[in-house]
Amino acid sequence: MPAISSERSNWYLLQCKPHQDERAHLNLLQQHYAVFHPQVLSERVIRGKRQQVRESLFPGYLFIHLGGNDNWAPIRSTRGVSRFVEFNHGPATVPENVIEHLRARCFESSISRDGPPLTPGDHLQIIRGPLSSLEGVFITSQGPERVMILLQFLNRNQTICMPLRDLERQLSSFHPNI
Template identity: 65%
Template sequence: MLTTCTNGSSWYLLQCKPRQDDRAQINLLRQSYDIFRPQLTTERLIRGKPRRVSESLFPGYLFVHLSNEDNWSPIRSTRGVSRIVEFNHGPAVVADEVIEHLRARCLTPATPDIPELQPGQTLQIVRGPLAPLEGVFLSMMGAERVMLLLQFLNREQSICVPLSDLVPQ
């Protein structure tokens, strides 16, 4: 929820220069600003191997906690920062409840309990356009998707399906 600037200390939204979130975060911390950059740990394929990486929840943005008495001018010239996001001709204030929710979301993993699946295990698709079909489990693709091998259109097809759409046979 974004509102216009009010009195007291609040959280504000900063836009970073392209691909400079890390740089902006480091430089603002060096200047002793209280900042928050929501990040989630996900699994990515890097050079063909699954790796756990930390990614920004909102790429190109971060939050800064400021009061009206704080010196705002260094923020505009901080390396990596593009601008303070404005709404109705004033800095956009982000409600404390939103920041608390984001902090809680980033602290608790969003991954559900993943069933133990073995390569070669038969799984049935129960939702989606391929709902009645069965496939053979090949591998996990991150925490929420599965690579299946289907016999489809007289050929073997590898497809990626959400884990929530599958049940073991």
């Protein structure tokens, strides 16, 4: 890897070994590096129960903040770290505004949504997009920001995946034949 001559510090992208993001994160922190591991809250069914779990936003990748005067050598041999992601024969830098945007997004996902969580069978109304004003029934979450709903559309029950922000709870007379 080419030497970094800049004294200015930047964020860089690290690739981790498979399923070792958390291990790499902890080991880098113990070596006093500034590391950012973007995570979001997600709802999963574990042993038959719906639970909120933290998941990596970019599985297999971490961001590390380094300057030209920092010691880069220990990073390559840190347990869990595979390599620096490189573009044009050098480590890929990530702009500060991208890191700030990711931090804000991760913070927003950690805040609980207003009202109780959606449960299968909840009635929803689409409030944005080409299907606005249609009503459907919540089926399941597809990550922190998308859901699967059942719509009665074109004389058939249709299952679609859409952004959670385009929906709102609705008392409805829609009763699909599930």
